Amino acid sequence: MSLPLEGIRIVDMTIVIAGPVATQVLAALGAQVIKVEPPWGRTVGRVHSLPGVASTGKPYNAIPSFNEVNRGKWSISLNLQHPLGREAFLRLVSVSDVVIENFSPRVLPNLGLDYPVLRQYRPDIILISMPALGHTGPWRNYISFGPGTDALAGLSSLTGYEGGQPHKPGNYYADQNSAVHTAFAVLTALYRRRRTGKGAHLRIALREATQAVIGEFFLEPQMTGRIPTRMGNRHPWMAPHGIYPCKGQDAWVAIACATDQQFRSLCALIGRPDLAQDPRCADSLSRKRHEALLDAPISAWTRQHSPQEAMDILQQAGVPAGAVFTIPQILENDHWRSLGFVREVHHPEMGRALHPGLPWRATGLIPRDGEPAPLFAQHTSAVLGDLLGFSAETIAQMVAQKVAPAEPVGG
């Protein structure tokens, strides 16, 4: 069974999270993704180690965050400022379909490797750039990681407890979100090239990908003059709509009622059928106005149950509810297991680990999402020799001169 991207080769210059997640999805779909890593190694600053990770003397091969988002890829390292490194890179481009980078917009032109140059070596190349804020405009050279782009986009201003300060929407939401948008862009460009023969240079701005997933909020100030703000776990019209305490420590269940019927079922279940008759709660408009009234009676019931119990009982009565799961609970959970969401991956230096696979199932698709991340420069001879035809002597010279270093230069 062939994968959709079998035969597609991607030169991956991306670092940190957003770019690597995008190419990891493409690798799972069958693309050969070759990471071209900078000679100084894999970290943007400090190596994050975790307790329990064996020290092999090569800490750069045991960076958890790197190994999580580069599964199924190949690795070489090239000094692009050295003539031989540049030649190898351009030869690689000439036999590839996609080049992807997430540097600030100045970096590729400064290296003399912008789109017009790449096209000379591969006329239908697809170049993907992932600037934080865009390729033009007064803030184009501002640097930002994902969470900083959520702040500029407005998502942080919409996330937070009612009446409280702005908050972060999870740890690296913008990176992941822009990564998936980027994977979509790459696939679209490949589809278009197949039809038209045309390559292209695409730019996906991280900040704009966040703005796209809160798009409706930008209509609100235009249409109503109001600036939308934080509403905690509340909802514009659903009530009740919240996260309630359960039996146990830091244990919670989410409950949301969209219809009067769901609310009546909830009231019956928690032993408070009177609430369903109360004129303050009988219809959704009134309920929304008096939603604070509902917190105590609902919590009194949820505190008697574990999150899983509460979820099952409520759902069986037709009330939308979800346990607030921790990751260990997800890994053990029958539903998640039946989805086949988690893959076991064996990394030669970090051992066995569980990772999320592609988040969907499709008839006839067996994704390639169980392979580990590459060791640093693991595929140097495969790429430079087998693929690009450099002689063994030249490769040895490139490794020795640290044009294609076998381990990070300067630690």
Add this chain to the structure above:
Amino acid sequence: MTFDALSDILVVEVGSGVAPAYCGRLLADQGARVLLVEPPEGSPLRREGPFPGDIPHAEKSGLFLYLMAGKESITLNLHTATGRALFLRLLERADVLVEDVPPGHWERWGLAPLALQRAFPRLVHLSLTWFGHRGPYASYQGCDLVAYAVSGYAYMTGDPDKPPLKAGGRQTEYQAGVNGAVAVLSALLGRNHTGRGQWIDLSAIEATAHTFDGVTVYHMAQRGILPLRNGTRLIQRDPHTAYPSTLLPVKGGWVHAHWSPQNPEALALLAHNPRLADPEVMETPMGHADEIDALLIEGLKDRTPYEVMEQAQELRIPFTVVQDVAQALDDPQNAAMGFFPEVEHPVAGRWRIPASPIHWDDAPNRPGRAPLLGEHNRRVFGQELGLAPEDLVRLRAGGVL
């Protein structure tokens, strides 16, 4: 906008939520023809705000105008046998079906996904659900808050001494939508090899839980460390973790404060305090998080968020402003990128609608406009499926269209 990337693709979209609507919007932006199949009373999204002047109107929902930009609208009652027969005729022509019909409903309609695959082997059929089509929760009811909880995201978001906190908006639905678009394009490319479509079963909980890669959440969990919510700081609590990455108050607003990989000492320059470059702090920055926050708040308190961002960026420190959506709507960067172009709608009027985050070097980036309810009935059912005008009248009177 007619753009050639996906202009040979016909998408049929059937849905009531944001997930299929956003997936369809992404495909429409790339030139696909997207037929939105609405029930005769209109998509439920037409009833959700915001509305101009807070007056509900089926053609003026801000959510609908945004998500349906560039699509065509036909009405069809799938609860009738005639409606379903017409729907099957549409599927004969379609490349892609995007839907969020709950598991079990298709079967009741005689349109089980695997039967559809047999009838239309080239069809790419994307099923978007909260929990997926199999497993113990397949029949459970969901919404954004519920999916956010079940996916593990809620537990890690918010303050440690408060309940878990949902992110703003409808993120699990958007994640299902954008991952669905990836799955659809993957299937279309695969169809080029195999000649066969796919049935894709994609849940909002999986799309959302997929967003923890690279954050070492799974690694921590497997090593017995429970990733805990940590306010606006990162969940990693190892004292050696880089810091800051947090939201801090400044004069009249908030900034997102982040350390600089290139120049970790630059914080001291920005905040005029050498303690922020002290090796004792720099060696274990997360271990000094409270102190770093206090020093930055004190050092930056007389500067506005925009002043702080500008000065930090000059020092190559990635600080940004926490903008509200009105500020983002009007900021000079969005203006230069053209991200909020005005789109004219015959009933709703002119509004600035978010463009696509995907910019091609050789094609414009402009959303189309949202369709009126049933605007394309005549074209689709009359011209393309060949129904006579009197048939259309009869079907409308019979509640099918």
